[in-house]
Amino acid sequence: MRQTWEMPGGVHPPENKTQSLQYCIGTLPLPERLVIPLDQHTGAPAKLIVSVNDRVLKGQMLAKPSEAVSASVHAPTSGVITAIDDQPVPHPSGMTSRCITLKPDGKDTWSERQKIDNYRDASPAELLEIIRNAGIVGMGGAGFPTAVKLQPRNPIDTLIINATECEPYITADDILIQERPEEIVEGIQILTHILGNPEQVLIGIEDNKPKAFEALEPLLAGTNIELVDFHTRYPSGGEKQLIFILTGKEVPSDGLPADIGIVCQNIGTAHAVFRAVAQGIPLISRITTVVGEALATSRNYELLIGTPISYALQHNGFNESDCARLVMGGPMMGFTLQDPDVPVIKTTNCILAPSHAEAPRQPPAQACIRCGMCAEACPASLLPQQLFWYAQSQNYERLEAHSLFDCIECGACSYVCPSNIPLVQYYRAAKGEIRKLQAEHLKSDRARERFEYQKRRKEKAEAEKAAKREARRKAAEQAKARAASGAETAAPKQAGAADDLIKAAMARAAQRQSKPEEQIERQQRALASAEERVARAQQKLADAEASGTDQQIDQARAGLADTRHRLSEANRKLSELQAAEQSQSITEKINASPKALLEKKIAAITQRMATAEDKIAGTEDPAVKQALRDGLAKQQRKLEEVRQQLAESTDAAPVDKDGAEDAAAQAIARAREKAAAMADMSEEQKLRETVNSLKGRLQKAEQRLADAEQNGSEHIDALRSGAEKLRDKLAEAAAKLEEHS
Template sequence: MRIIHDIPGGVFPPEQKSLSNQQEIQSLPIFSEYIIPLKQHIGVAATVCVEIGDKVLKGQVIGVSTGFMSTSVHAPTSGTIKEIDYHPVSHPSGLKDIAVILEADGLDTQITTKRRTDWQSLGKRELLDIIRSAGIAGLGGASFPTAVKLDGQRPINTLIINGTECEPYITADDMLMREKADEIRTGVEILAHLLGNPATVVIGIEDNKPEALSLMRIACAGTKIEVASFPTKYPSGGEKQLIQILTGQEVPSGDIPAALGIVMQNVGTARAIKQAVIDDLPLIERVTTVTGEGIEQRGNFFTRIGTKVEDLLAHLNFRSDDDKVIMGGPMMGFELPSLNVPVVKATNCLLIPGYDALNASSECIRCGLCAEACPAQLLPQQLYWYSKADDHDKLDAYHLSDCIECGACAYVCPSKLPLVQHYRAAKASIKHAAEDQLRSDRARARFEFRKQRMDAAEAEKEAKRLARKAAAEKAKLAKQQQSATPSVASFKPVNANADSPDPLAAARAKLKQTKASEADQQSERLHKQLKSIAQRIEFIDQQIAETIAEHGEDASLIPQLQSKRAASVLKQTQLQTKLADVSGLPQTANAAEALPTTKQVNTDGNNAAQGQSNIERAENALNALTAARSSRSPQERQREALQRIEDNIARSQQQLNESDDELLREKLHRRIEQLTAKQQETLASDAFSPAVQSVHNDKALEAIERAKQTAAAQASLTPAEKRQQQHASLQARLDKAKARLSKAEAENNEHLEAFRNAVTKIEVKLAEWTRDHDEN
């Protein structure tokens, strides 16, 4: 024998159950139209899966569950989908929600079903899928998706079936237990099987339902299902209250019964599970009590989900526009703002009390009766004040969430304050605030994620830009270092248009562009080199002309200068040829203009110049010079070298004689000594006989001696004598230069300009010397 426990608080309102439990549950006719909300449960609305105009059968899915906390909805009869739109639903605010409006065809044609007799062989997952697909939600009033409630991970040791139905007036479960006890028992057995056959399975029924108690005990005889009876007291049917009554355990605040290893289901839900699992029938109807002093035809009805309240009441000949209609009982129900709303899975009662049961409130007189009545041991008075102030923190501190909205406080309140309405409004406000906070958090998270993504993208973009820049600089460097044209294979079309229909054509175009750019660069380099070589040739010409102007055409330096010139001209010609190749242009006449025009080493080449190309002419000139050199014997070359050294000694000696700059004179002395030493080395070679060596040694010694004498003479001169000597030397050079210029003019020499420059230079030097020494 089970020990029954008491609960705190509670009230004993007039039961008034006899108003509706005197006759069997009745069926209703098929009405012309049904309104089926897609959300009749806690959680996410089902997703509509039919379209306007679709023909549907009774039991056909019209909205499928779209998430874990969701369940499906079905057509209550056969007909045509008339509308899918927002429609007023069963809610105290009269709010609209998305609903499918079904126009019944009156045939009530049902979908094909397949009865299951082997449900014991089905596993938990298969049973949960059937329950979810059948659209079963708690029929006790909370409409929590049943499959979700049964899909917990915590071990269950106690299954409690709630047959309490403690609220006054309501007799739907009472009548169901009387008429469908076997089905309820089978449903309980399926539940126990699904939950792994918990140790305790008990059906709790208040002692004000003796017929239901008796019939359920008969139905469950021989099974492990226990049927327990306990004293009537409101709200014994609350989940936490019934657990306490039957087990003595209290569900912790903020937690669920599974924390104690307990699962609770309503008797109507148990029967719906039986119909779904064995009869293959979805939840399309429920038992609804229609009662109250304001309606004559009372009773319980198998009411299809979606039945409009006005249709049902009209069927019962209720046509008053003044009477209030309450959905639910007098303790927990709410007044419907309109009768054009549907019966849903949670609609256990439609109450027409016939008097103003929920109004006539005044002020709180702080009597404390509400706290005594509260089964959850809350302080309803404080909750009332803080609900009015919308103080969420205080409501949380006073555990508003533990309020089961039983209405016991409101029932005992002498001021008839609508306490439960205040609590519901406060809960809704808290829920909305939490949702707003969640939306805000999500928006902030999205913003931060987006910002992070953009920052990362920006960083990646910058990294790519830097990589491109580095690659471009590397490529540029490589191009500068390599004269070879890059191959097609090495070309990467970095900037090729991704939309180009012909990537190869784009690559070719890019290659062409690259080649053109390289050709421009190469052309520019060649022009610079040509300009430089032209200046070099001009400078050599100038040296040749000045040498001839000052020392005559037989000066030993001339062959060297001519050799340098020939090499430069050849280089110039080669550059011009390369430039012509790069530019795709014919060769210019620059090479011809730059060819040697002074006394040629190779006269044959000069004579043949008219018929030869510029290259050939230059090459011939250089080859001839090289051949002339190579054709000389070592002795001849040594003699030429000796001659150049001695010429230099003579030149240095002359400069020494003419200069009065002590620093320059010191330099010239050292130069003469170095040249003399070099002269001795040259003479020591086999190219010179001892006699010749002797002669040249004598000449060298003479030169040195002359230099010494000159130096001594210079040192002995007075400043005036030195100035006179210097002036005479410059004047002699000028006269000599002028004489050579005259001769060149007479011969129409092609280097007249060089001769003129030589004269000008000496004139300038003489003028400067005169100016400086006149000032002194």
């Protein structure tokens, strides 16, 4: 006798297991249609590989695993796929999910099956592939893909097979062991082979299944599989609880059994593995206990996946009016079904249809008196009363400190609660809310990252642009400086090099910090004075020649030469400045916005036209008149052209100016204004505001459309439909406004 450990807490509800054990495993005739959900397991839903109207064979894969943690789905019988749509599925939410509807053809034709005669010849990898392709998931209730669980991250020394079935009413595993013990043992051996023959293989079973124990025990002689029974107490079948009972080890709270070298598999899973490997049968059916006082008979059935639950109920004399609630799973952890037509799925171990007497409606919850019975019953040694307190006040920080996530939702606390408080629902709601908050937090972190990245990117682009501008400016300055120094030394010799001259002049002008006009004026004054001096010098020379000594004449000549030199110098400077002035006006022209240019052009043309008209009036010669008129007409055309250009450019101007990076800021500003404006408004005002803004947008859109039509833009259609939509929206808003006022 092997040592077992005592699980803390736990309860012992009435077992109710005898009702469904009176008969052997039954089967039902093929239903008219099978509804096979794509998501019957933990992890990502399977990915469709068939389409509507496909004819499929029994065992053919309908959907393949979409990710690592996912499971395939197979056709439970041969037939035609009539629909792939959202249908109600067994889920506590009562919501719909994607399902394949299969209409059986009644022939039950198998697709090709691949069997492995001796699993020992196959490598674990091959076997795992078979299990994965057979769509096998944990049959105990959670539905975790078995292939994933059989590839643990740590070496395994213990394989535990869970035959506990601690929930009341359920006998699916019990009867499976009683009727097919050989297949189960074979399946367990395949599992041990895959896991690299762990040191111990334990089957955990509660002592309320003596028949199953007797059926299994003789087959284990000569194997290293050990059958361990322990006294019945709910929830000893919980994975963590069973591991503790059998080994005395605890799975770390944020870890997996594999972390302590243990893998736990349900006994039904072992059976499914046997079928997949040795018989090539994928998971297309399962044993389900159909039980309850609202049924005429209670029995275990091997049901095809996808069989409507109502179909199984009808075959057992279902009395709907006497049924208090319809539960999938056991009375402790199962959930109610709102729609009896939902299909049987891979995890449907029990369909419970209790009568009103069997499952009376809970009286309303009373106040929690913190009696602590829940804490005594909790198999995880939590403080359910404190968890309840904090769940009620949504104090998530405290909940996490009280290890809410170690709760396995077994329902033992609710079972014993004298105040009838639905404790488990509080924990589920709190867990869901915490998970949702965490997801939201992750998402907001991502949004922050993306936003900050965008900001950095824009800043970087801006900085690069600025750096480029700076570089260009510096290069220009350097060139100027070079040219200036060159001009100062070389100017007299290469006065003709206009380019250099301009640059030199500009450099000097910049040095002097004065406007070119002033410089020109100053130069003109200097020139005038130089001319005067030359004139005076000439006068002096003439005087000297007339009356002075030789020396005086020489002096006067030298003075004249000097003044002449200055004059030429002044002349040169003036011409330089004038050249600079000209280049300045050119750059100005270039820099001027196209609009300004166009306006100037218009002014020039009108000027020209005016003079032409004057000339026409002034001349007598008809030939000349005609020529002038032609010219005038041409000018007129040009004027029109330019005017149109101007119009276009005014239209385009704001867009150009806005620039890409301002769009967001502007949108924000607009939104803000709008929000601010909206805040104080009544409903009617708001509607009116909406109508106005829509009108504005419509007008804009129409304008855009008109432009596009004129230019023959390729977007005409899109713009037109956009305008159309806006018109519709406007009409709608106007109607609403009318309704309101």
